Amino acid sequence: MTSPIALVDGTGFPWPVYGSGTSLRDTDCSTQIAAALRAGFRHIDCAEMYRNAAAVGAGIAQSGVPRGELYVTTKLLPVPAGATAADSLRGALRTMQLGHVDLCLVHEPVGHRDLAETWRQMEACRTLGLTKSIGVSNFRVRDLEEIRQGGASVPVVNQIEVHPYVYEASLPVLQYMREHHILPVAFSGLAPLWRVQGGPLNPILDAIASRMRDTTGGAVTRAQVLQLWLRKKGIPYTTTTSTPDRLYEYLAVAQLPDLDDDDEQQIDAAGRTAHHRFFCKYIDEP
Ligand SMILES: NC(=O)c1ccc[n+]([C@@H]2O[C@H](COP(=O)([O-])OP(=O)(O)OC[C@H]3O[C@@H](n4cnc5c(N)ncnc54)[C@H](OP(=O)(O)O)[C@@H]3O)[C@@H](O)[C@H]2O)c1
Numbered sequence: 372m373t374s375p376i377a378l379v380d381g382t383g384f385p386w387p388v389y390g391s392g393t394s395l396r397d398t399d400c401s402t403q404i405a406a407a408l409r410a411g412f413r414h415i416d417c418a419e420m421y422r423n424a425a426a427v428g429a430g431i432a433q434s435g436v437p438r439g440e441l442y443v444t445t446k447l448l449p450v451p452a453g454a455t456a457a458d459s460l461r462g463a464l465r466t467m468q469l470g471h472v473d474l475c476l477v478h479e480p481v482g483h484r485d486l487a488e489t490w491r492q493m494e495a496c497r498t499l500g501l502t503k504s505i506g507v508s509n510f511r512v513r514d515l516e517e518i519r520q521g522g523a524s525v526p527v528v529n530q531i532e533v534h535p536y537v538y539e540a541s542l543p544v545l546q547y548m549r550e551h552h553i554l555p556v557a558f559s560g561l562a563p564l565w566r567v568q569g570g571p572l573n574p575i576l577d578a579i580a581s582r583m584r585d586t587t588g589g590a591v592t593r594a595q596v597l598q599l600w601l602r603k604k605g606i607p608y609t610t611t612t613s614t615p616d617r618l619y620e621y622l623a624v625a626q627l628p629d630l631d632d633d634d635e636q637q638i639d640a641a642g643r644t645a646h647h648r649f650f651c652k653y654i655d656e657p
Pocket of ligand 1: 389390391392393394416417478508509530531558559560561562564565593594609610611612613614617650
């Protein structure tokens with residue numbers, strides 16, 4: 372694990388994060404969660420939307436890692452009429468058999484009757500001790516502005532899709548977040564490897580991995596180069612895998628040297644030649 376990043380509310384954000392979404396959605400992922408924790412991950416990302424909270428809780432229990440050494444993030448869906456975010460979070464905690472989460476996010480800005488009211492309910496979750504920190508996910512500048520104008524506190528993070536094929540389009544929201552001390556947390560950072568066939572990045576990633584292999588004397592993979600690119604940008608990431616060896620491949624990034632500026636610029640330039648967004652396509656709408 373890399374050193375935790377200080378959040379604006381004074382807490383620390385451990386990373387890399389192991390996610391229970393995408394390929395693990397709707398599955399009994401307890402074995403994968405336990406394996407990730409035993410390998411060394413200390414931060415699990417889950418969500419109401421993934422419908423696997425009981426398995427996440429079971430995996431945490433099976434791992435034997437004490438709760439005090441763990442950081443758990445969950446994400447809430449819009450609440451039904453008459454209910455509150457605290458009702459949803461209490462339900463999630465019961466299912467996971469946890470007393471609190473460390474970070475609770477509004478999963479998406481869409482589908483809420485009143486986003487500023489949703490944010491006030493998130494603040495209530497923190498006051499009630501159900502979560503230590505609160506943040507958002509998939510928020511655009513306009514959504515962040517809406518809650519800034521209606522709420523008392525800023526979200527500590529905005530979890531968003533970031534990889535080289537979407538980086539250019541993300542610059543305005545990243546700039547806004549920098550100005551307001553909101554940490555970006557990437558998901559789908561490895562999308563160029565498995566959601567895009569071929570693609571202009573591949574030869575660049577191979578060339579950088581090959582050069583790094585020569586300088587470090589060990590294996591360096593395309594996935595590690597993409598994760599180093601996020602680190603170079605100052606963006607911690609949520610990833611996942613069902614392949615046990617990949618857990619160690621991801622964790623080994625912490626021991627690799629930073630990309631140099633030229634590597635970063637080459638990846639940026641190749642990423643700019645194609646735009647691919649895989650989640651929340653409304654983000655690209657004017
Ligand atoms: N807030 C949101 O709206 C949102 C949206 C999406 C995701 N997330 C969170 O972020 C987590 C990670 O999302 P993600 O799955 O999109 O992350 P990712 O890091 O982009 O991709 C992880 C996947 O990459 C595959 N992979 C790794 N190396 C590869 C290689 N060399 N070639 C081909 N495939 C390779 C792995 O496959 P194997 O499993 O086969 O090893 C794994 O399933 C989710 O679990 C969830 O917690 C949040």
